[in-house]
Amino acid sequence: MCRMSSESPVVADRATLLRRLRQVLPTHCLLVEDEDLRPYECDGLTAYREMPLAVCLPENEGQVVDVLRTCHQLGVPVVARGAGTGLSGGAMPHAAGVVLSLARFNRILAVDRDSRTAVVQPGVRNLAVSEAAAPYGLYYAPDPSSQIACTIGGNVAENSGGVHCLKYGLTVHNVLRIRMVSIEGEIFEIGSAAPDAPGYDLLALCIGSEGLLGVVTEVTVKLVPKPELAQVVMASFDDVAKAGDAVAAIIAAGIIPAGLEMMDKPATAAVEPFVKAGYDLDAAAILLCESDGTPEEVAEEIARVRAVLTASGARDLRVSQSEAERLRFWAGRKAAFPAVGRITPDYYCMDGTIPRKRLAEMLAAIAAMERKYGLRCANVFHAGDGNLHPLIMYDMSLPGDWEKAEAFGAEILELSVALGGSITGEHGVGIEKIKQMCVQYATPELETFHAVKAAFDDKRLLNPEKAVPSLHRCAEYGRMHVHRGELKFPDLERF
Amino acid sequence: MTRDEIVAAIRAAHAGRTPLRLRGAGSKDFYGGLLAGEVLDLSGHRGIVAYEPTELYLTAKCGTPLAEIEATLAEHGQMLAFEPPHFSANLTVDRDISAKTGATLGGCLAAGLAGPRRMQAGAVRDFVLGVTLVDGRGQVLDFGGRVMKNVAGYDVSRLIAGSLGTLGAIAEATLKVLPKPVAETTLAFACAADEAVRRLNDWGAQPLPLSAAFWHDGRLLLRLSGAAAAVDAARRRLGGELTVDAEKTWISVREQTHPAFAATPLWRVALPSTAPALAVDGLAAIEWGGALRWYAGDIDAATIRAAATAAGGHATLYRAPESLRCRVDPFTPLAPALLALHRRLKKVFDPAGILNPGRLYAEF
Ligand SMILES: Cc1cc2nc3c(=O)[nH]c(=O)nc-3n(C[C@H](O)[C@H](O)[C@@H](O)COP(=O)(O)OP(=O)(O)OC[C@H]3O[C@@H](n4cnc5c(N)ncnc54)[C@H](O)[C@@H]3O)c2cc1C
Ligand SMILES: Cc1cc2nc3c(=O)[nH]c(=O)nc-3n(C[C@H](O)[C@H](O)[C@H](O)COP(=O)(O)OP(=O)(O)OC[C@H]3O[C@@H](n4cnc5c(N)ncnc54)[C@H](O)[C@@H]3O)c2cc1C
Numbered sequence A: 001m002c003r004m005s006s007e008s009p010v011v012a013d014r015a016t017l018l019r020r021l022r023q024v025l026p027t028h029c030l031l032v033e034d035e036d037l038r039p040y041e042c043d044g045l046t047a048y049r050e051m052p053l054a055v056c057l058p059e060n061e062g063q064v065v066d067v068l069r070t071c072h073q074l075g076v077p078v079v080a081r082g083a084g085t086g087l088s089g090g091a092m093p094h095a096a097g098v099v100l101s102l103a104r105f106n107r108i109l110a111v112d113r114d115s116r117t118a119v120v121q122p123g124v125r126n127l128a129v130s131e132a133a134a135p136y137g138l139y140y141a142p143d144p145s146s147q148i149a150c151t152i153g154g155n156v157a158e159n160s161g162g163v164h165c166l167k168y169g170l171t172v173h174n175v176l177r178i179r180m181v182s183i184e185g186e187i188f189e190i191g192s193a194a195p196d197a198p199g200y201d202l203l204a205l206c207i208g209s210e211g212l213l214g215v216v217t218e219v220t221v222k223l224v225p226k227p228e229l230a231q232v233v234m235a236s237f238d239d240v241a242k243a244g245d246a247v248a249a250i251i252a253a254g255i256i257p258a259g260l261e262m263m264d265k266p267a268t269a270a271v272e273p274f275v276k277a278g279y280d281l282d283a284a285a286i287l288l289c290e291s292d293g294t295p296e297e298v299a300e301e302i303a304r305v306r307a308v309l310t311a312s313g314a315r316d317l318r319v320s321q322s323e324a325e326r327l328r329f330w331a332g333r334k335a336a337f338p339a340v341g342r343i344t345p346d347y348y349c350m351d352g353t354i355p356r357k358r359l360a361e362m363l364a365a366i367a368a369m370e371r372k373y374g375l376r377c378a379n380v381f382h383a384g385d386g387n388l389h390p391l392i393m394y395d396m397s398l399p400g401d402w403e404k405a406e407a408f409g410a411e412i413l414e415l416s417v418a419l420g421g422s423i424t425g426e427h428g429v430g431i432e433k434i435k436q437m438c439v440q441y442a443t444p445e446l447e448t449f450h451a452v453k454a455a456f457d458d459k460r461l462l463n464p465e466k467a468v469p470s471l472h473r474c475a476e477y478g479r480m481h482v483h484r485g486e487l488k489f490p491d492l493e494r495f
Numbered sequence B: 001m002t003r004d005e006i007v008a009a010i011r012a013a014h015a016g017r018t019p020l021r022l023r024g025a026g027s028k029d030f031y032g033g034l035l036a037g038e039v040l041d042l043s044g045h046r047g048i049v050a051y052e053p054t055e056l057y058l059t060a061k062c063g064t065p066l067a068e069i070e071a072t073l074a075e076h077g078q079m080l081a082f083e084p085p086h087f088s089a090n091l092t093v094d095r096d097i098s099a100k101t102g103a104t105l106g107g108c109l110a111a112g113l114a115g116p117r118r119m120q121a122g123a124v125r126d127f128v129l130g131v132t133l134v135d136g137r138g139q140v141l142d143f144g145g146r147v148m149k150n151v152a153g154y155d156v157s158r159l160i161a162g163s164l165g166t167l168g169a170i171a172e173a174t175l176k177v178l179p180k181p182v183a184e185t186t187l188a189f190a191c192a193a194d195e196a197v198r199r200l201n202d203w204g205a206q207p208l209p210l211s212a213a214f215w216h217d218g219r220l221l222l223r224l225s226g227a228a229a230a231v232d233a234a235r236r237r238l239g240g241e242l243t244v245d246a247e248k249t250w251i252s253v254r255e256q257t258h259p260a261f262a263a264t265p266l267w268r269v270a271l272p273s274t275a276p277a278l279a280v281d282g283l284a285a286i287e288w289g290g291a292l293r294w295y296a297g298d299i300d301a302a303t304i305r306a307a308a309t310a311a312g313g314h315a316t317l318y319r320a321p322e323s324l325r326c327r328v329d330p331f332t333p334l335a336p337a338l339l340a341l342h343r344r345l346k347k348v349f350d351p352a353g354i355l356n357p358g359r360l361y362a363e364f
Helices: A014-024 A036-040 A061-074 A124-137 A152-158 A200-207 A240-252 A266-275 A295-311 A322-332 A336-343 A356-373 A401-418 A434-440 A442-455 A472-476 B001-017 B064-077 B097-101 B105-111 B156-160 B191-204 B228-239 B246-254 B301-310 B335-347
Strands: A054-056 A078-081 A099-103 A108-112 A115-122 A175-182 A187-191 A215-222 A228-235 A259-264 A285-293 A316-319 A347-348 A377-382 A388-392 B022-023 B038-041 B048-052 B058-059 B129-133 B140-144 B169-176 B183-190 B209-218 B219-226 B264-268 B283-287 B290-297 B315-318
Touching: A014 A054, A014 A061, A014 B058, A036 A054, A036 A434, A054 A266, A061 A078, A061 A099, A061 A175, A061 A215, A061 A336, A078 A215, A108 A124, A115 A124, A124 A152, A175 A200, A187 A200, A187 B335, A200 B001, A200 B156, A228 A240, A228 A295, A228 A322, A240 A259, A240 A285, A240 A295, A240 A356, A240 B209, A240 B264, A259 A266, A266 A322, A266 A336, A266 A377, A266 B283, A285 A295, A285 A322, A295 A316, A295 B228, A316 B038, A322 A336, A336 A388, A347 A401, A356 A377, A356 A401, A388 A401, A401 A434, A434 A472, A442 A472, A442 B140, A442 B156, A442 B335, A472 B129, B001 B022, B001 B038, B001 B169, B064 B105, B064 B290, B105 B169, B105 B283, B129 B156, B140 B156, B183 B228, B183 B246, B209 B246, B219 B228, B219 B246, B301 B315
Parallel strands: A054 A099, A078 A099, B022 B038
Antiparallel strands: A108 A115, A115 A215, A175 A187, A175 A215, A228 A285, A228 A316, A259 A285, A259 A377, A347 A388, A377 A388, B048 B058, B058 B169, B129 B140, B129 B169, B183 B219, B209 B219, B209 B283, B264 B290, B264 B315, B283 B290
């Protein structure tokens, strides 16, 4: 386990901080005892832990403003937190800072059928938004697999995606407006229910900013009409390369499916006993391809998808015949992480993106890495948009195992960049991929990121030491920046 | 023109504190604040750099005409889904020869304005995957990339969309492209403006393959796009009158050669789609499912701005004679805290304030 060492000096002593926080928060909104702080010491990336000085649980925006102002005055770091399901350590506390939990901002303020919008507080769970919209025949499209637990605030901070993002977009495409409090306690209205708000597109800048630019206190999301029908085709392949090519062939045929996901054999093997989805356990890979729309449209698209998949060498095709069956096919995919969690003491989830056509190459490279590090890896992908989630299995209790898993993961991410992709498609950089940022970006871009941060938070108190590495840190890491895969990757010969 | 030449020009301007006016094809010279500075013509930096239909992206240099990009995409049955205008046909002011090619990619991104398919497909920024920017110091910066999902670092490429060249010259950009719909049909309905807004919102909340709407002078046009079966089913369900030659009409809406846009001053009012009619005369057209409403004629600027703001939207003085443009800000003024933030961001990218000063807001 890694205790993070802090780069910034402790500015205010803890007693002063707590005294000042007690002036602005009622007792039940402030946690200070170790046993109360413990649940906050990590997020979904459990390998990294840190205890905060205190946890604030404000109940209204005025309290958020007061907490932020107080911390700004005292020079105390603040880490915002939703449900703590993040997978990159974004909500991991700062040893000299406070955690600002938005858990009590859990109200849906409005759902409007005609304008197809909902106004929600940031602590509302992703799925709760769709549930509230359901009576109107509407839903909120981005659907992370963690949707029963993760919050809209966390989704905004990470620009989260889900299995339907290929057709319906990421969080950035589905949020119309946010209300955000700066570290100085200033309130900004960013975006609007009307299109194309005047000025710079700060909404695009703030979505995916990992809690570094401000604390979100309200979100207006776009809702979309629930399609009349959705059906999913499940195809099995005896070769992962063929499955990868089938993905490109579907896109080449002019089809943008509602979802296009892939799982390799180790992943289906882990999932099947757990959810009994009916996956073909002999297949090297399975593809799930969803079509939605009117019944006529779905029938037409499914026929085209079947033809493409057959031509691409699928050895078996099944089309869901009922809503229950469709959900069962998806249940396996959505439960892939916890299912893998049942067959290994610990797993480490990666999140690189690559051009779709490099999928087979990446899988071969991962297989070689499994041998190199002596660790197993199951692969699930948002194949339609080239977003990979290799799940590296390790055992935290074995000395050296985590270090191996971490090196394995770093190698996957750096290869993603070398193949023309990115180190993170939806989970964020957080603390986890901070070194790989040095590979993806060169000094001038990193300097620009720091300057953008300073335009919002010049004391660098919001989620410090996350998301954007200091140049000093990159120099220490000593890895070369690779530009869109154009520079030759030094390690590529190995594969 | 090479990227190095753009860099050299901006470095020189930065050193000499010379304001620059970035220009693609000049098709949007009428838009935004009054033009200032020495022209830096970017139309010579042109050409498609990469296009992979199965990866759904296209990379091109900023001076590439949209017409060239769209022709290339069409060969593979693909399109720019935000349906940007080219503004090549409706030149209202004398222009040099380069304007004949119509809008460039750089100008399109910098203006950030999408066409009729906006409500269905999304805004310009929704399709930006990556940008190579030459900032106000002449530094070359690469943001984003060519993959669909990328959350590493702040999303600067999308921030650049709509920044009207005030944060840097876009040297090159990568856009997400989409397959063209298989079928497209346009229906017409006779109705008053209020009824059009009501119907558009009601249809919008249903799973219908709507892709554009245009109301003008008592007639509502509704475009359906998608799978043939879906378009057919929707057409039967919605009724209305089938229109011929609809494609030409949609081009005239996109290019604003339609008579609805002829009068000046022309105000572009963005609203929540359900907003009731503004207490302002001169409604010329409605687009985007009710969310974009055009007003023309002698309208008091403060009145229309106040009405739009009260309804949760904003009003842009879109096309107007210079005598009006020098008195009225083109865009709705920002709240003080937001304006201060804009100025800090402007400083990050253009510390000397040389790029398109005043094009977006007079303050920077
Ligand atoms: C008033 C107006 C209304 C519009 N309305 C619509 C609409 O309703 N629907 C729609 O879809 N589109 C609309 N557009 C978008 C526009 O028509 C074109 O899409 C646009 O791309 C024009 O390109 P251009 O090359 O002529 O740009 P120009 O007119 O030459 O430049 C436009 C802006 O972009 C800047 N610029 C140009 N090139 C670059 C570059 N490489 N880097 C940085 N900045 C640059 C310029 O400085 C200027 O601020 C509108 C544009 C304007 C001006
Ligand atoms: C089993 C599992 C499956 C997952 N599947 C997916 C998936 O399919 N797609 C996907 O994209 N992600 C997925 N994730 C990752 C995670 O669920 C998302 O990143 C989610 O958006 C995090 O939400 P949260 O509320 O848990 O945020 P947290 O983990 O609490 O915080 C995440 C980040 O957001 C910041 N933050 C939180 N709230 C605010 C706020 N109000 N204002 C400002 N900053 C804030 C935090 O500081 C932190 O940096 C998965 C995670 C798990 C455990």
